[in-house]
Amino acid sequence: MSYTELKREVYEANMELDKRKLVTYTFGNVSQIDRAKSVVAIKPSGVPYEDLKVDDIVIVDLENNIVEGSLNPSSDTKTHTYLYREWSDIGGVTHTHSTYATAWAQAQIAIPCLGTTQADYVYGEIPCAAVMSDERIKGDYEEETGAQIVECFGDRSPNESPMVIVAGHAPFTWGKDAAKSVYHAVLLEEIARMAYLTKTLTPEIAALKQGLVDKHYLRKHGKDAYYGQK
Amino acid sequence: MSYTELKREVYEANMELDKRKLVTYTFGNVSQIDRAKSVVAIKPSGVPYEDLKVDDIVIVDLENNIVEGSLNPSSDTKTHTYLYREWSDIGGVTHTHSTYATAWAQAQIAIPCLGTTQADYVYGEIPCAAVMSDERIKGDYEEETGAQIVECFGDRSPNESPMVIVAGHAPFTWGKDAAKSVYHAVLLEEIARMAYLTKTLTPEIAALKQGLVDKHYLRKHGKDAYYGQK
Amino acid sequence: MSYTELKREVYEANMELDKRKLVTYTFGNVSQIDRAKSVVAIKPSGVPYEDLKVDDIVIVDLENNIVEGSLNPSSDTKTHTYLYREWSDIGGVTHTHSTYATAWAQAQIAIPCLGTTQADYVYGEIPCAAVMSDERIKGDYEEETGAQIVECFGDRSPNESPMVIVAGHAPFTWGKDAAKSVYHAVLLEEIARMAYLTKTLTPEIAALKQGLVDKHYLRKHGKDAYYGQK
Amino acid sequence: MSYTELKREVYEANMELDKRKLVTYTFGNVSQIDRAKSVVAIKPSGVPYEDLKVDDIVIVDLENNIVEGSLNPSSDTKTHTYLYREWSDIGGVTHTHSTYATAWAQAQIAIPCLGTTQADYVYGEIPCAAVMSDERIKGDYEEETGAQIVECFGDRSPNESPMVIVAGHAPFTWGKDAAKSVYHAVLLEEIARMAYLTKTLTPEIAALKQGLVDKHYLRKHGKDAYYGQK
Incomplete structure (x- = not known):
């Protein structure tokens, strides 16, 4: 893929x-990596969407050096490249700082799996990366944000939850390309909204039983999936 | 009605x-049955609405075999056909997975009748089908979803509540044809939203008195109805 | 004013x-009275807004007899005419059955005056008409709804609160003409939404002090008003 | 800048x-000052936005005398000029009386800093000016509203929080010009909405740690800022 196609x-x-x-x-930014060329295209900082043009998109390498763009x-570039390097x-x-997902991030708690809408896309809860220590904040903050995200997954695959909330901050989502990561950002906001409504209506509600999580996640993911078209 | 008309x-x-x-x-799907031909037209799986065409609609028989369509x-087809066979x-x-109705489903409680907006369309509460047992989940899941819905109605007619929520999942609605079932899905979402607001404002509120439920339901339904035009 | 102008x-x-x-x-209906002719123009029952035409508007007299219209x-006509006769x-x-105002009606409590947004239009709380007795429900229900509204005002002028919620039902609003009653319906919905948010955020919050209610209501109403243009 | 440009x-x-x-x-009004000429352009009272024209904008001096306009x-002009004189x-x-910001004003509590979305624009909490005393209400009310706002900042710079809520009333925001004050009004509404959701989801949540407030505020403000374009 050419830089122009990647930027588009x-x-x-x-x-x-x-x-x-x-x-x-x-608020918000999206990037995509070209694995063959080891470059990432990302939104420029602080440019309003109504003014954004294809040629404003910046190309950086995985060490955050600008390869193309003025x-x-x-x-947040260092958070993106950290995730690409690790995963x-x-x-x-x-x-994004989408409203309901950010409210959960501010509440500093993982989003429990309360229904099949979440289980269709996430295998279990949506993790919440910890509030950063003062030491790490004073270090390379955006890089450390990436590290906090990867740490909170532990042994869990990032494919099992293509979304995370960072405590006190906001969500990050990912996917096979930029478009799919936006798709997951939209789903996260809707899932976060439903979870907010459910918890304020019935604070004592427990997570969905594992059998239903398995059923819904696995009918869409993995070798026995039967949702959608071939 | 021809298959083409049914699909349209x-x-x-x-x-x-x-x-x-x-x-x-x-998210979401709508179907309609042709009782004379014993066939059901339904949305194809996983096709986005902006790409959907009339000819993408699939015709199946009541045992879920494809009659027409590629x-x-x-x-969720088996849930639809189960309901058509039983009712x-x-x-x-x-x-659908509409936001407020799904929040009630995730809260796993029936929507109480709190006002005349609900009583205009539903005679009493909107039932909540039980969380499915592990055994049934491992069986024919979508078929069992239909069974759970029918079971939770017991002796109650599906006309008295043209809508249900399935615990941990989301709502289903029905009507005399596909358009009317969508109409009920819109009403359910608005009713569920009002009920959410009422319960979070006054958690102790009791259901509307039966006299008002009778008055509003019966001025729109049955032999003494006087709402609307002849 | 001609019937045609009134209907328009x-x-x-x-x-x-x-x-x-x-x-x-x-949901919802609006009417206007021609006091000189003692007739009221009102929306027909059950006609969707996208199909509504000027000539569909029905003219009735104050005893609810149709004067013009097919x-x-x-x-709800009898509720409207009751209010016109009494006030x-x-x-x-x-x-209307607007969402937040209806949620307060379902909660069966008057909307307290929590801020100057309400005090700009309503002198104090927005009253809540009582849940109707079974006897009155079995009588002339829509007429009794009007009576419940007038009773809950007691000696208070309907000008001090051009809006009311009816317990278990929904709001009614009024004004010098149909357009102004709609204006008040829009304001009520926004006021009810703010009051909902305030009460769920701080359930113990007390009503706004009387000095601020007086100041805001009276800078817009009465002989010393100074808001707006001459 | 000419009066015409200022009004535009x-x-x-x-x-x-x-x-x-x-x-x-x-609801709502925006003004801008021309410091060289010591005049303020402001929206006329009670004119709907769909009817507003450039020439309707009124020019006043800092003592609230009309300089140009019919x-x-x-x-609320006296509140605006008070702020311009003091700051x-x-x-x-x-x-504005924007919904969520007004709900916090009605709740009569400062908006705590719960996340980096707020810290990107405000250094700490968004203050809440006190409910006005009866004596001040009976004095020059709109002037006193300005005084209450300035008092609640104490030694804090108005640049550290370009926004305030006034208890029982609604928000005011400011910036280097009229457009920037509107920008802050939009941000305040979104921040207030996120804070509402967070507090109703987890009432016990504490304010964001100071290290994160510092990091986010200072990466956008002051000599070491590195957000955006040069």
Whole structure:
């Protein structure tokens, strides 16, 4: 894929974030990696969506050096590249401050699996990365945000939950490309909204039984999946 | 009615779901039965609404065999056909994951009748089908979902509540045809939203007195109805 | 004013309800009285807004007899005419099932005055008419709804609160004409939403101090008002 | 800047308030000061946004005398001019009754800093000006509203929180010009909404740790800022 094609896909994924009403002003950014070339295309920092153009998209390498582009890349670039370096399966990353997902992040608790809507996309709960220590904040903050995310997954595959909330901050989502990471950002916001409503209606509700989580996740994922078209 | 006409009605009812903003991406599906021909037209599995065409609608028989169509029918098809087989009065079925109705389903409690908005359409509470046993989950899951719904009605007519929520999952609604089942899905979402607001504002509120339920339900339904035009 | 002009004003006020998103399907109706002719123009029963035409508006007298029109008037007509007969100042009445106002009605409590947004339009709380007795429900239900509303005002002028919620049911609003009653329906919904948010955030919050209620209400109403243009 | 240019900027900022859905009917007003000429352009009182024209904008001096314009200025003009007189850094002021910010004002509590979304724009909590004493209400009410706002900041710079809520009333925001004050009004509403959701989900949640507030505020503000483009 040429840089121009890569930039166009990232541009369109960023505009989709705006169209789906997940961002206010310049909040949010989407990136995509070209694994063959080891470069990442990402939104420039602080540019409003209505002014964004394909050529504004910045190309960086995995050590965050600018390869092509005249603007500064997103201030969250180091979080994106950290995730790409650690998780070789993922091809796109999205960061938003979408309302309900951010409320859960501010509440500093993982989103429990309360229904099949979540189980269709996530195998169990949506993890919450810990509040960062003062020492790490004073270090390389955006890089450490990536590290906090990877740490909270432990042995769990990032494919089992293509989304995370970072305590006191906001969500990150990922997928095979930029478009799919935006798709997961939209789903996370809707899942977070349903979970908020459920918990405020019945604070004592327990997580969905494992049998239903298995059934719904596995009818869409893995070798026995039977949802959708071939 | 020809298959083409049946597919057009089902297509339009599915698009209405999207237009009324009851679905995110591919969530949700609508079907309609032709009782004379014993066939059901239903949305194909996993096709986004913006790509859906009339000819994508799949025709199946009541044992879920494809009669016409090149795509897989909705993965929820067996739930739809179960309801058509058990309830001879109904002509259309809608399944959504609409936000507030799904929150009640995740809370695993029936929606009490708290006001005349609900009583205008439902005679009493909106039932909540039980969380499925592990045994049934491992059996024919979508068929068992239909069975759980019918069981939770017991001796109650499905006409008295053209809507149900399935615990841990989401709502199903029905009506004389596909369009009417979508109409009930829209009403359920609005009723569920009002009930959520009422219960979070005053958790101790009791159900509406029976005299008002009778008055509102019966001024719209049955032999003494006087609402609307002749 | 000719019947045609009266019907046009009522038609436009009904369409404004729909445009302001206060109604789902056929919920809601607006009327206006011509005091000189002692006739009321009102929405027909059960006609969807997208199909409504000026000539569908029904003219009735104050005893609910049809004066002009081929459709049945709203099933709530007797509530409207009761209010016009009892309160000679009002010229228009709106009934909706708008979401937040209906949630307060279902909670069966008056909306306390929690801020100046409410005090700008209502002098104190927004009253809640009582749940109707079984005897009255079995009598002339829609007429009794009007009576319940007037009773809950007691000696208070309907100008001090151009809006009421009816317990277990929904709101009614009024004003000098149909358009102004719709204006008050829009304000009520926004006020009810703010009050819901305030009470769920701080359940113990007390009503706004009387000095602020006086200041805000009286800077917009009465002889010393100084808001707006001359 | 000519009066015409000043009026155009204020007109456009007022229309942006409406476009961003922060106002219902005539709620809300925006102003901008020309420090060189010591005049303020402000929305006229009670004019609906759909009728507003550039030439309707009123020019007043800092003692609230009309300098140019045939309409009455906003009834809140004295609050705006008070802020301009006290705080020489600010160039634009916005007043709204936006829903979530007003709910916090009605709850009469400062909005705690619960996440980095707030810390990106506000250094700590968003203050809540006290409920006004009866004596001050009976004095020059709108002037005293300005005084209450300035008092609640104490030694804190208005740049550290370009937004405030006034107990029992609603928010005011400011910035280097009218457009920036509207920008802050939009951000405040979104921040207030997230804070509402967080507090109703987890009432016991504490404020974000100071290290994260510092990091996010200072990466956007001050000499070491690195967000956005040069």
